[in-house]
Amino acid sequence: MNDPVVAFAGVQRWFGPHVVLRGLDFRVAKGQVYALLGRNGAGKSTALRILLGFLAPHRGRATVFGVDSTSLGPSERARIGYVGEEHRLYPTMTVGGAVAFERGTRPGFRSDFAQAVLQRAGLRQNQLVPRLSRGQRATLSLVLAVAGQPDLLVCDDPALGLDVVMRREFLDVLIDLLADTGCTVLFSSHFLADVERIADHVGFLHDGALVVDAPLAEIQQRVLRTTWSPRGGAAVPSGPHVLRATPRLSGHELLLLDAPPALLAQLRATGDLLPPAPPSLEELFVGLLGPERPGILAEPMDSLRAASAAGGS
Amino acid sequence: MLIRIDATSAEPLFEQVVFAVKSAVARGAAEPGEKLPSVRELARDLGINPNTVVRAYEVLERDGVIVRRQGAGCFLTGSGSDLAATERRRQLQELLLRAATEAFHLGFTAADIEKALRQCLDQLEFAPNEAKDPKEKKA
Numbered sequence: 001m002n003d004p005v006v007a008f009a010g011v012q013r014w015f016g017p018h019v020v021l022r023g024l025d026f027r028v029a030k031g032q033v034y035a036l037l038g039r040n041g042a043g044k045s046t047a048l049r050i051l052l053g054f055l056a057p058h059r060g061r062a063t064v065f066g067v068d069s070t071s072l073g074p075s076e077r078a079r080i081g082y083v084g085e086e087h088r089l090y091p092t093m094t095v096g097g098a099v100a101f102e103r104g105t106r107p108g109f110r111s112d113f114a115q116a117v118l119q120r121a122g123l124r125q126n127q128l129v130p131r132l133s134r135g136q137r138a139t140l141s142l143v144l145a146v147a148g149q150p151d152l153l154v155c156d157d158p159a160l161g162l163d164v165v166m167r168r169e170f171l172d173v174l175i176d177l178l179a180d181t182g183c184t185v186l187f188s189s190h191f192l193a194d195v196e197r198i199a200d201h202v203g204f205l206h207d208g209a210l211v212v213d214a215p216l217a218e219i220q221q222r223v224l225r226t227t228w229s230p231r232g233g234a235a236v237p238s239g240p241h242v243l244r245a246t247p248r249l250s251g252h253e254l255l256l257l258d259a260p261p262a263l264l265a266q267l268r269a270t271g272d273l274l275p276p277a278p279p280s281l282e283e284l285f286v287g288l289l290g291p292e293r294p295g296i297l298a299e300p301m302d303s304l305r306a307a308s309a310a311g312g313s
Numbered sequence: 314m315l316i317r318i319d320a321t322s323a324e325p326l327f328e329q330v331v332f333a334v335k336s337a338v339a340r341g342a343a344e345p346g347e348k349l350p351s352v353r354e355l356a357r358d359l360g361i362n363p364n365t366v367v368r369a370y371e372v373l374e375r376d377g378v379i380v381r382r383q384g385a386g387c388f389l390t391g392s393g394s395d396l397a398a399t400e401r402r403r404q405l406q407e408l409l410l411r412a413a414t415e416a417f418h419l420g421f422t423a424a425d426i427e428k429a430l431r432q433c434l435d436q437l438e439f440a441p442n443e444a445k446d447p448k449e450k451k452a
Contacts, residue, residue, distance in 0.1 A: 175363060
């Protein structure tokens with residue numbers, strides 16, 4: 001049982017009357033790639049900013065390497081790489097200057113790597129930071145963070161503003177970092193296809209708390225998606241195995257958790273059932289967090305969280 | 314060895330990698346003793362997390378499809394499986410039962426299923442009546 005690299009315990013935070021985090025609990029183990037997902041305004045950035053000590057929690061605590069986020073010192077900060085949403089870089093610097101500056105603050109900085117990636121991305125040494133496009137700034141701050149060989153990489157929507165080619169380049173950079181150093185990664189993202197490639201654990205943040213916190217492979221093995229059209233007024237199924245039933249033009253779209261053969265047999269007997277298949281991350285995300293429709297069943301979602309809490313750590 | 318996956322499929326990526334290797338062996342597209350790509354190479358090539366490749370290789374090693382030689386990498390054993398004969402038979406039974414069940418629910422008859430299985434075997438170039446223990450059939 002290793003100590004987690006990142007731990008949130010009952011973290012609450014509000015801005016004036018607006019409650020953003022109602023009680024955030026999750027851990028990221030060493031070497032894990034954890035994707036924090038949620039709709040805009042779900043509290044992802046707030047959570048990451050609390051973790052890095054930019055914001056203090058009102059209740060609960062967050063720790064990095066076992067140290068409270070409100071008292072992180074230089075030795076812990078040196079082990080964390082951070083890519084923020086806003087990609088803050090000093091506006092008077094050139095690309096080369098920013099690389100030199102970062103190299104001076106990080107003992108393990110890999111200059112060759114940084115130069116090679118920046119060159120592939122088409123950034124020149126003498127370009128001024130304010131003249132870079134949003135995507136170029138995103139690339140630069142990513143390269144700076146990764147080249148420092150951090151033990152923990154925290155990225156707040158790193159792919160935002162990157163074009164498709166640069167997103168793939170970012171994935172490659174991340175894969176290399178993971179293969180070389182076994183770095184722990186915590187990132188938020190809206191690009192669910194990328195998340196499916198790279199993350200081994202996902203958390204769905206909704207309304208200030210996690211509604212899903214589980215290994216991606218476990219979700220794919222336990223959740224099934226299907227469409228069922230009842231015959232002769234059969235009732236829409238409910239119970240612990242039905243995550244959500246969404247009315248469709250004909251029938252209902254069902255998200256099932258650990259569906260027992262008896263339930264599937266019953267659905268086949270009482271209606272037309274399309275072959276159940278695991279949902280993509282996007283289908284699960286929209287299914288669970290999509291616009292509220294009649295038929296939401298909130299309680300079973302807890303079991304997808306509880307299962308990972310029991311199985312994890 | 315050709316290892317391809319579909320990242321948009323909902324099937325877990327590590328299982329896809331496991332199946333891709335097993336399928337290459339079954340098709341005869343990979344030779345016993347052949348070296349697998351390193352974790353890093355394959356992760357880079359497929360654009361997936363290296364941990365996923367590690368996990369797939371662990372499963373392949375557990376199933377006896379590959380062996381890990383310290384410092385040298387992973388190699389195909391060439392044997393279908395090191396599991397005991399009864400356990401292998403049980404797994405085969407379970408696999409076919411599952412396939413047959415699904416096929417039944419798609420509305421196929423026993424004759425349809427038999428014919429389809431025959432076609433699958435032909436695709437994999439199984440010789441008729443060939444002993445399935447690859448250890449014995451080494452040429």
